[in-house]
Amino acid sequence: MLKNIICLLGGIAMFTCSHAQDIVKSKTYPVGAFQYPLDLPPSTAGSFGELRANHFHSGLDFRTNRRIGYPVHAAMYGYVSRLRVQLGGFGNAVYLTHPNGYTTVYGHLDHLTPELAKAVRQYQYEHQTYEADFRLQPFQFPVTKGQLIAISGNTGASGGPHLHFEIRDSLTEETVNPQLFGLTIPDNIPPAINSITLYHLNGHPFSENTLRQYYDVSGAGGNYRLTKPQTLFLSGDIGFGITAYDQNSSSVNRNGFYSLQLKVDGRTVYTFAVERFAFDQTHAINGYIDYPQYIKARRWIQKCFVPPGSHISLYPQSEDRGVVSFRDTLLHDVEYVVKDIAGNTSTLKLKVQSSIAKDRPVVNYTGTRFRYDQRNEFNSGPLKVVVSPGNLYDDVDFQYSLLPQKPGTYSATHRVHNRLTPIHLNYDLWIKPDASIGSLANKAVIVNAMGGSVGGIYQDGYVKAKPASFGDFYIRIDTVAPIITPINIRNGSNLAGVRSIALRTSDNLSGVKTVVGKIDGKWILLEQDYKTRVFRYTFDESITAGKHTFEVTVTDQKDNVSQYAAAFNR
Incomplete structure (x- = not known):
């Protein structure tokens, strides 16, 4: 009997049923081509496709004994095709492309090997940015199977030390369940x-x-x-x-x-x-x-x-x-x-x-019917809503109501349907501000009563934004500059022997847009920890002994600016 047979179900979809395990899958994957990326017994804290807030989990989360510092190895030979640094997300990540048509991804890394770290640092300084995402030339950094590429960590939006590992189709960039490639986890427990x-x-x-x-x-x-x-x-x-x-x-x-x-x-x-x-x-x-x-x-x-x-x-x-x-x-x-x-x-x-x-039970439905496969528009005068095709999962009986104005706001509160109906990406929301907004219009943002600012641009007499959820919305004005809180530096500090300068920033409404640090007028790399929200500059050999000036400029989404400066000795 053949190991795999093709089953036609319902005349709609074909998929393969493996007799050995009776696993639903659409194709056969190269079992044995990849090795485990860690020198640890395979154990996972997260499975492929499991349910997470707003997304399916895209890989396997390999456990690292609640510690950082384990060697991470290339799962197969190939080359480094992409390097990425995110504030949240994967944090520090390496992408390897392999000759069998797949790409492996390694996320939440503490740090990369020196040659890869050098490439990242060069990109960051050339573009004057902490977050980085760039592709490399094929075989600029070739790797062999099992080669050390990084050290495991806890960077980005990680809930604790572990290695996030993915296998992607290099052509379609779809992510594929790594266990289908033979990277199995011991399991004799039914769901x-x-x-x-x-x-x-x-x-x-x-x-x-x-x-x-x-x-x-x-x-x-x-x-x-x-x-x-x-x-x-x-x-x-x-x-x-x-x-x-x-x-x-x-x-x-x-x-x-x-x-x-x-x-x-x-x-x-x-x-x-x-x-x-x-x-x-x-x-x-x-x-x-x-x-x-x-x-x-x-x-x-x-x-x-x-x-x-x-x-x-x-x-x-x-x-x-x-x-x-x-x-x-x-x-x-x-x-x-x-x-x-x-x-x-x-x-x-x-x-x-x-x-x-x-x-049958009977339920009465009211409202304006929004169709999932059509462009839907609602216009009450002071409010406009446009939902494009593909952003609703089902038809919606759209509801709208006008609520009393809140103190300190520049519009009524608009109840745009309810937060129990999901949006796939976003939709267009326009709110007409009060006439009193005047010259402050360029400082206006739309606020979701449940989740803070969703942004906003003043245009054609409306403040416009693209929220990712329905809810209660109103307009506020952001004229307050961000707050800068130095942690280990003040004017006249002696930082000899200190490894780094640290600070925190916060903003009351629209959110921080940029944080720019300089020493003696030259741009420096401020790394940010997603979990602690601490910005940190680590001294290197370019900062010699003597007197220096540190300065940081923080700008929010409405271009309100704060600055901090301090002289220090090194």
């Missing part, structure tokens, strides 16, 4: 199922108003059942959801599972699998989960039906988008099949008694 949710859709868009039924689940060892065994009586168009997680044998961390299939009477009607995805799809996690429940209660319910406006490769198959129509009077078998990438499987079986349509 755990906590609960299920039923959604009464019945032709309406999914929203916070969709009627839900929640059921707790019990079980172990891969076999699960409803905590209160019962036949479920359903009618009309039903969506299913699940709350579940996975663990491997090397860690106590709760991670994401690999695949989920929903079967009705033995027929697979929906498949989800974390094989690969493109980065412009990652925000679609908010269409995949029950977003209203996540916002209100931080519950990670994974919907087993596909939003009509979501187009991501993590849905390899579905029939009628996974929405099941119960329109007869028969008893049906429904089964959830949840798997990890090692093939460990958990199942939950339900009995559903279908009933005729007269038993």
